[in-house]
Amino acid sequence: MQALIVSDANVDALYGAACEAALRAQGLNARRAVVPAGEASKDLGRAAALCSAAAQAGLDRSSWIAALGGGMVGDLAGFVAAVYLRGVRCLHIPTTLLAMVDSSVGGKTGVNLPEGKNLVGAFHQPQAVAADLDTLETLPEREYLSGLAEVVKYGLIYDAEFFALVERGADTLLLRDKALLETVVSRCCEIKAEIVAADEKERGDLRALLNFGHTLGHALENAEGYGRWLHGEAVAIGMAYALELSCAARGLPRAECERARTLLRKLRLPVRRDGGAALWTALRRAMAADKKTLDHKLRFVLLERIGRAQTGCDVKDNLLAEKWHVCCE
Amino acid sequence: MQALIVSDANVDALYGAACEAALRAQGLNARRAVVPAGEASKDLGRAAALCSAAAQAGLDRSSWIAALGGGMVGDLAGFVAAVYLRGVRCLHIPTTLLAMVDSSVGGKTGVNLPEGKNLVGAFHQPQAVAADLDTLETLPEREYLSGLAEVVKYGLIYDAEFFALVERGADTLLLRDKALLETVVSRCCEIKAEIVAADEKERGDLRALLNFGHTLGHALENAEGYGRWLHGEAVAIGMAYALELSCAARGLPRAECERARTLLRKLRLPVRRDGGAALWTALRRAMAADKKTLDHKLRFVLLERIGRAQTGCDVKDNLLAEKWHVCCE
Numbered sequence: 001m002q003a004l005i006v007s008d009a010n011v012d013a014l015y016g017a018a019c020e021a022a023l024r025a026q027g028l029n030a031r032r033a034v035v036p037a038g039e040a041s042k043d044l045g046r047a048a049a050l051c052s053a054a055a056q057a058g059l060d061r062s063s064w065i066a067a068l069g070g071g072m073v074g075d076l077a078g079f080v081a082a083v084y085l086r087g088v089r090c091l092h093i094p095t096t097l098l099a100m101v102d103s104s105v106g107g108k109t110g111v112n113l114p115e116g117k118n119l120v121g122a123f124h125q126p127q128a129v130a131a132d133l134d135t136l137e138t139l140p141e142r143e144y145l146s147g148l149a150e151v152v153k154y155g156l157i158y159d160a161e162f163f164a165l166v167e168r169g170a171d172t173l174l175l176r177d178k179a180l181l182e183t184v185v186s187r188c189c190e191i192k193a194e195i196v197a198a199d200e201k202e203r204g205d206l207r208a209l210l211n212f213g214h215t216l217g218h219a220l221e222n223a224e225g226y227g228r229w230l231h232g233e234a235v236a237i238g239m240a241y242a243l244e245l246s247c248a249a250r251g252l253p254r255a256e257c258e259r260a261r262t263l264l265r266k267l268r269l270p271v272r273r274d275g276g277a278a279l280w281t282a283l284r285r286a287m288a289a290d291k292k293t294l295d296h297k298l299r300f301v302l303l304e305r306i307g308r309a310q311t312g313c314d315v316k317d318n319l320l321a322e323k324w325h326v327c328c329e
Numbered sequence: 330m331q332a333l334i335v336s337d338a339n340v341d342a343l344y345g346a347a348c349e350a351a352l353r354a355q356g357l358n359a360r361r362a363v364v365p366a367g368e369a370s371k372d373l374g375r376a377a378a379l380c381s382a383a384a385q386a387g388l389d390r391s392s393w394i395a396a397l398g399g400g401m402v403g404d405l406a407g408f409v410a411a412v413y414l415r416g417v418r419c420l421h422i423p424t425t426l427l428a429m430v431d432s433s434v435g436g437k438t439g440v441n442l443p444e445g446k447n448l449v450g451a452f453h454q455p456q457a458v459a460a461d462l463d464t465l466e467t468l469p470e471r472e473y474l475s476g477l478a479e480v481v482k483y484g485l486i487y488d489a490e491f492f493a494l495v496e497r498g499a500d501t502l503l504l505r506d507k508a509l510l511e512t513v514v515s516r517c518c519e520i521k522a523e524i525v526a527a528d529e530k531e532r533g534d535l536r537a538l539l540n541f542g543h544t545l546g547h548a549l550e551n552a553e554g555y556g557r558w559l560h561g562e563a564v565a566i567g568m569a570y571a572l573e574l575s576c577a578a579r580g581l582p583r584a585e586c587e588r589a590r591t592l593l594r595k596l597r598l599p600v601r602r603d604g605g606a607a608l609w610t611a612l613r614r615a616m617a618a619d620k621k622t623l624d625h626k627l628r629f630v631l632l633e634r635i636g637r638a639q640t641g642c643d644v645k646d647n648l649l650a651e652k653w654h655v656c657c658e
Contacts, residue, residue: 044377048442048449051373055444083412086439086450087530110415113377115384120377121415122451201416 003028003064003091004054006077008037011069011095014138019068019093028064031057035076039226042076042111044120050080054088064089064127070096070143071103071231075118078109082124090126095135097147097181098232101154101188104129106196106210116222116289123201129189133181146232148173148267149213151184153239154191156260157212160307162187167259170266205311212301212309213239216324219286223279236269237327244323246302249315256306276328280321332357332393332420333383335406337366340398340424343467348397348422357393360386364405368556371405371440373449379409383417393418393456399425399472400432400560404447407438411453419455424464426476426510427561430483430517433458435525435539445551445618452530458518462510475561477502477596478542480513482568483520485589486541489636491516496588499595534640541630541638542568545653548615552608565598566656573652575631578644585635605657609650 003023007016012034023030033053035041054065065088067077074092081090092104110121136144151173155163165183166173172180192210199206217238221229229237243260246252264271273279287298298320300313332352336345341363352359362382364370383394394417396406403421410419421433439450465473480502484492494512495502501509521539528535546567550558558566572589575581593600602608616627627649629642 044373044380048373051449052442052444055442055448083449083451085448086437086452108415113381113384115381119384119414120380120412122412123415 001028001062001064002057002059003030003066004050004057004059005030005032005066005068006035006050006073006080007032007068008035008041008070008073010037011073015068015095015135019066023064023066030066035073037072039072039112042072043113044111047076047080047083047111050077051084054080054084059084059088061085061088064091066091066093067104068093068095070094070099074099074103075108075110075121078107078124078126079111079121082109082122087124090124092126092129094129094131096139097136097144097185098150099147100131100136100185101147102150102192104131105189105192107200117218117226125200131185131189133178133185136176136181142230142233144176145268146230149232149236149239149264149269151188152260152263152267152269153210153212153235154188156239156303156306157209157301157309158191158195158307159187160305162191163260163263163306167263170263174267208299208311209301209309211311212303213237213242215287215290215298215300216241216283218290219283220273220279222286222289223282233270236264236271237273240264240271241323241327242300242302244326245300245313245315245319246304248319248323249313250302250304250310252303252305256303260306272327272329274328277325280324283324284320330357330391330393331386331388332359332395333379333386333388334359334361334395334397335364335379335402335409336361336397337364337370337399337402339366340402344397344424344464348395352393352395359395364402366401368401368441371401372442373440376405376409376412376440379406380413383409383413388413388417390414390417393420395420395422396433397422397424399423399428403428403432404437404439404450407436407453407455408440408450410455411438411451416453419453421455421458423458423460425468426465426473426514427479428476429460429465429514430476431479431521433460434518434521436529446547454529460514460518462507462514465505465510471559471562473505474597475559478561478565478568478593478598480517481589481592481596481598482539482541482564483517485568485632485635486538486630486638487520487524487636488516489634491520492589492592492635496592499592503596537628537640538630538638540640541632542566542571544616544619544627544629545570545612547619548612549602549608551615551618552611562599565593565600566602569593569600570652570656571629571631573655574629574642574644574648575633577648577652578642579631579633579639581632581634585632589635601656601658603657606654609653612653613649 020030065081067074094100094104107125110118113119213235217235220234243257302313394410396403423429423433436454439447442448542564546564549563572586631642
């Protein structure tokens, strides 16, 4: 049985050979395909080259594509697994905290267009996800912290008790304590799986919960150019913004908003964009162009309490602008 | 609501404006995107350009992609509809007989790789199929006859009574009689829809029925270069070959085999590849590389009687070669 391991140059250098050996030990005829590190590899041209590599390696419908790496590799290789021969089996082997708690679970795959991120993709559930916490030891600090933003998100949107656990364990988490990480990563995957199982293809409103902080977060990445902000950093600012909107429009108590902001700051995540007032027009436009909009109408995920979120919230334009300025002061 | 009509240059010149007007009359904000005619347009580069066109036209998740044309346009535009924003609504407007009876129904979409045809794709059911028989008036004769090959296939694999109807009406069908075509196209779509509904993603053996004649047919297209044979012509030769295998390996009565070959010839379809003996090695290799093989094992659809087919048939290699030579004499 054939397998193609897709990775980026950084991750392949660290774990490619070990991964290939592990799959071979399982009886798979595994080969590796390596793409340059960085978001620029996540496009249809690279997907086409990987599909050709799969064909040349003789992959058939019983074969596997393994995604070894972070979110970029998972999205790209997952997309290749979704469309090569109209779908082959996919194994995610996430090596970043963000990929472990977010992109490796749920079956969303995607590549970018010049017109925007993740505008092309498919829903394709992995057959399995194998997260080895040891790989987090080589993860750069900023990348690790970026993953923690999504961890905080799960507490905020779904599980107040989990939020409190992360709050209590913040210092330990910053030290990458393996025992606590095991609890945290498992719970995040459970929450995401529960949400996705109830609304796999985002037809209802439930899956949209996962977009808390992402409407502004994506717009910020888009308006400032990918590369300035890591995804989790942009989402942290987006969550801080959504928390302000939640206080103003959904009655989230100010004290809960501050608790959440305090935790983000403790985890060394940004909660403001200093000097960002001039960005508003670009952000507003980018939010309207988000693929989750329907007929150009903006919808936000907002909190009523920590652990209780509401999707599909309509917010008045002047409030949107006002609360952005709060996040820039 | 936005719509993007995808067509090729030939079809757009004939029906693009009328189609755009018709969709606008339904309240859709329709635009057209035109690709060059011919199979070469069916690749990931063209799919990427169409996705960009969709983004630039402001298509969101509530929008439509309309495929106006033959099988190439349907496969390409269907694939774009499947992956743009992870799937938007698709309307097929087939303008060839082949597309009306085959590719517009069933949800298979695909593009080609340098390594082979339809190696990339997705299952994505159209929201609707609108077949206007008047468009067949402008269809070149060879293209029309090529579509009839798939018509004959449905009778052979599924419905002996329908086969007899086509047999009786062969002369009338050659004249493109609208009343008979309506009956024939409807019945073909019914048969295909029944088969697909029972096995949408080709996980069982049922959908494989539709591949009758296609194992050799695809190999012939592949080995001789696309362009020499129209799809239906290659399938007609492939069916003649599969009929011979069926007599030898499945007990199909010789008289039924001859009835089927006679009908194909009456519909001016090829049933042999004169001088093709030297192609055998290339054909054998191409059949083994087909994406429907599992672990490189060839499986054929063969007939026990007209109207009764069996999938997953294993045929000995010497018989495969011998019956090819029968088709070349």
